[in-house]
Amino acid sequence: MAAGALFSALSDAEPMGAVLFGLAAIACGAFAAHxxxxxxxxxxxxHGISTRTMSGTVKLDWAQARVRLRTTRRLGRDGVTLEIDGDDHLVVLGWLELGEDPRDVLDVLSALRARS
Incomplete structure (x- = not known):
């Protein structure tokens, strides 16, 4: 019933509103797929670190990888990201991509690096 009401509302709406709604739906779908x-x-x-991107997987040995924290202040809040710098690649991962606080992830990575 809700889908029918949505379709009815879109068909009665202005064409520009329907286009904007369509673009927003495509953008949400692209972010979800990514x-x-x-x-x-x-x-x-x-052995090292592997990072996945849309173009493939980047594998770095511990000798190649430089891992550091970067703290930025925006709108009165501190944002902490984990930067992994390799030969030709720079990967910046935040809390959303890691699922954990980047400081905790750096501690785990440092422990793995020390054991290798």
Whole structure:
């Protein structure tokens, strides 16, 4: 019933409103697909780090990878991101991509690096 009401509202709406609604729906679908397809974004083991992107997986040995935290202040809030810098790649991961606080992830990565 809700889908029928939505379709009825869209068909009676102005054409520009329907176009904007369609673009918003496509954008939401693209963000959802991206979030689903590139999970997990970061994996690490004793050999190195792997990051997934839409173009593929980037694997770096511990000797190649430089991992650091970057803190930025925007609108009165501190944002912490984890930067993984390799030969030709820079990957910036925040809390949303990691699912954890980047500071905690850096601690785990440092422990893995020390054991390798």
């Amino acid at each position: 979030g689903t397809l590139v999970r997990p974004r970061l994996t690490a083991d004793f």
